[in-house]
Amino acid sequence: MLQVVCVKQVPDTDTRVKVAADGRTLDPNGVTLVLNPYDEFAVEQALRVKESLGAGEVVAVSLGAAGVQTTLRNVLAMGADRALHLRLDAAAPDALTIAKALADAIRGLDAGLVWLGKQAVDDDGAQVGPMLATLLGRPCVSNVSTFELAGTTARVEREIEGGREQLEVPLPAVFTTDKGLNEPRYASLKGIMAAKKKTIEERAVEAAAPHLERLALELPPPRAAGRIVGEGAGAVPELVRVLREEAKVL
Amino acid sequence: MSILVYVEMRDGAVRPVTREVLGEAKRLAATLGGPVTAVACATGDAGLAALGEAGADAVLLARHDAFARHDAAGHAVAVAEAARSTGAKVVLFGASSTGKDLAPRVAALLGVGLAADCTALDASGGRLVATRPVMAGKAYERLAFPMSPALVTLRPKVFAPAAPEAGRTAAVQPLAFTWDAAAPRAVVTGTTAQTGGRPDLTEAEIVVSGGRGLKGPEHFALVEALADAMGATVGASRAVVDAGWRSHGEQVGQTGKTVSPKLYVAIGISGAIQHLAGMSSSRCIVAINKDPEAPIFKVADYGVVGDLFEVVPALTDAVKRMH
Ligand SMILES: Cc1cc2nc3c(=O)[nH]c(=O)nc-3n(C[C@H](O)[C@H](O)[C@H](O)COP(=O)(O)OP(=O)(O)OC[C@H]3O[C@@H](n4cnc5c(N)ncnc54)[C@H](O)[C@@H]3O)c2cc1C
Numbered sequence: 001m002l003q004v005v006c007v008k009q010v011p012d013t014d015t016r017v018k019v020a021a022d023g024r025t026l027d028p029n030g031v032t033l034v035l036n037p038y039d040e041f042a043v044e045q046a047l048r049v050k051e052s053l054g055a056g057e058v059v060a061v062s063l064g065a066a067g068v069q070t071t072l073r074n075v076l077a078m079g080a081d082r083a084l085h086l087r088l089d090a091a092a093p094d095a096l097t098i099a100k101a102l103a104d105a106i107r108g109l110d111a112g113l114v115w116l117g118k119q120a121v122d123d124d125g126a127q128v129g130p131m132l133a134t135l136l137g138r139p140c141v142s143n144v145s146t147f148e149l150a151g152t153t154a155r156v157e158r159e160i161e162g163g164r165e166q167l168e169v170p171l172p173a174v175f176t177t178d179k180g181l182n183e184p185r186y187a188s189l190k191g192i193m194a195a196k197k198k199t200i201e202e203r204a205v206e207a208a209a210p211h212l213e214r215l216a217l218e219l220p221p222p223r224a225a226g227r228i229v230g231e232g233a234g235a236v237p238e239l240v241r242v243l244r245e246e247a248k249v250l
Numbered sequence: 251m252s253i254l255v256y257v258e259m260r261d262g263a264v265r266p267v268t269r270e271v272l273g274e275a276k277r278l279a280a281t282l283g284g285p286v287t288a289v290a291c292a293t294g295d296a297g298l299a300a301l302g303e304a305g306a307d308a309v310l311l312a313r314h315d316a317f318a319r320h321d322a323a324g325h326a327v328a329v330a331e332a333a334r335s336t337g338a339k340v341v342l343f344g345a346s347s348t349g350k351d352l353a354p355r356v357a358a359l360l361g362v363g364l365a366a367d368c369t370a371l372d373a374s375g376g377r378l379v380a381t382r383p384v385m386a387g388k389a390y391e392r393l394a395f396p397m398s399p400a401l402v403t404l405r406p407k408v409f410a411p412a413a414p415e416a417g418r419t420a421a422v423q424p425l426a427f428t429w430d431a432a433a434p435r436a437v438v439t440g441t442t443a444q445t446g447g448r449p450d451l452t453e454a455e456i457v458v459s460g461g462r463g464l465k466g467p468e469h470f471a472l473v474e475a476l477a478d479a480m481g482a483t484v485g486a487s488r489a490v491v492d493a494g495w496r497s498h499g500e501q502v503g504q505t506g507k508t509v510s511p512k513l514y515v516a517i518g519i520s521g522a523i524q525h526l527a528g529m530s531s532s533r534c535i536v537a538i539n540k541d542p543e544a545p546i547f548k549v550a551d552y553g554v555v556g557d558l559f560e561v562v563p564a565l566t567d568a569v570k571r572m573h
Pocket residue numbers: 013037460461462463464486487488489490501502503504505506507517518519520521522523524525528538539540541544556557558559
């Protein structure tokens with residue numbers, strides 16, 4: 001079975017955000033770009049399925065500027081077989097633009113499973129997976145935290161408010177992965193060496209009319225300075241008083 | 251300007267976030283004009299007319315027996331159909347686990363953009379502008395919608411429900427929509443409720459979170475006792491989730507849940523940038539930490555410097571005595 005993993009390159013979660021001079025984008029100075037943390041679970045799960053079936057191919061796909069090839073190379077080092085780079089240099093394309101480009105690329109691939117992260121930690125959209133599935137006309141479960149394959153049916157669980165939901169899904173299907181699904185592997189030295197010989201195919205994507213327009217990127221208003229109420233257990237009566245009388249939250 | 255609101259239901263009951271979304275729809279209608287139409291996917295119309303009290307002017311019911319269990323793909327088709335038939339300019343959903351999964355499908359069907367997990371909407375200039383956090387709240391973006399309808403999911407607990415208009419009912423009309431019986435679909439086979447009976451993290455009014463300062467999973471009993479006394483839900487830092495002391499569902503932060511309760515209590519949590527990202531939009535933050543230099547104190551409204559093993563039991567007792 002061929003599996004596709006969609007991966008995004010994002011600013012490291014350590015990033016301290018500075019807004020660029022245009023007032024609309026992130027200042028890239030000093031920002032380290034990494035594989036989206038949720039996509040690690042997607043890559044890992046695809047590799048596990050391939051290992052358990054003992055056959056198949058895992059294709060990593062990423063849309064972005066030239067730099068995303070570093071991230072694709074990491075995914076190849078983790079164990080993906082080959083990669084597809086959908087080249088689009090425009091900054092921060094919207095989710096539907098990304099989903100359409102991914103759908104166009106994946107349609108020709110006869111994939112049994114398509115994996116994405118639950119959300120990209122830069123835009124926090126959590127949109128691309130369900131959009132992609134809808135464009136492909138495939139069933140989709142987002143935020144899966146358990147996955148079990150029985151023939152051509154997948155049994156999965158996802159977290160919902162106050163509990164969990166179990167679902168059965170016929171393949172081919174699309175899943176987005178939540179934390180807890182698995183423990184992603186690190187690339188081994190052997191994997192890193194092997195990745196150098198794997199191919200990354202580059203295809204240009206046409207920039208289409210955007211579906212959303214970003215007017216501004218702003219830092220949150222700083223929180224008003226707080227105060228230390230006191231030290232040790234002796235501070236508790238004063239803490240309870242301010243929570244009741246000032247903050248009115250108790 | 252017609253506004254459409256997706257009615258989120260579970261086990262035949264309307265979920266609380268729907269009242270928040272209807273409240274915002276009603277406020278938008280005051281500037282943009284109405285009507286506010288609610289669209290529900292259900293097996294019957296029980297309880298839907300009462301959505302009038304929460305702000306709906308009319309209700310469209312997509313009725314199907316398969317809707318006894320949640321069916322995201324089926325709901326998406328119905329909501330897209332409702333958007334077309336009402337000529338909606340704005341379609342609103344709650345940014346719950348259900349709404350976040352559904353809205354992108356509707357956006358793909360309609361070929362329009364979606365602003366997800368918004369914390370403010372502004373229609374004052376006659377056009378809709380949505381504000382939403384990115385990078386788990388380290389920054390906010392403001393978005394405009396070049397296409398119609400504008401699709402928006404609203405973060406739970408941020409928008410207030412409208413004051414209920416007792417006795418106001420909304421007429422429930424059937425919605426004609428396509429049901430593709432042959433389409434392969436994901437089928438919900440069951441649900442399990444979380445044990446403990448506390449509200450969900452993202453819906454809780456008060457969250458009490460513990461970190462590595464607790465020294466071991468057994469000491470989370472202190473956090474739970476305080477949470478019980480406050481009627482709160484328990485959260486955790488990633489350090490303790492990765493250590494296996496707490497479940498993944500409890501993690502607060504950039505790779506966990508983003509929460510905005512009215513009160514957030516951080517116990518033995520240092521305040522790493524990834525943790526702060528998930529809780530800095532809480533209305534009031536309390537930190538209990540023995541290190542006066544801990545970064546958590548930079549965002550805390552009220553801090554107590556001290557040993558949590560002394561402070562937390564004393565606080566639990568004091569809160570219990572209040573009642
Ligand atoms: C990609 C990535 C994503 C991440 N995502 C998240 C995320 O979503 N959420 C998250 O929380 N973290 C996240 N992290 C981890 C984050 O960087 C920190 O490592 C983590 O938040 C630290 O958890 P902690 O505060 O419990 O532990 P520590 O940093 O070890 O802090 C423990 C605190 O307890 C205090 N303490 C110790 N003993 C006592 C005592 N007796 N009484 C009172 N105070 C005491 C100490 O002074 C200290 O401040 C992420 C990291 C990465 C790399």
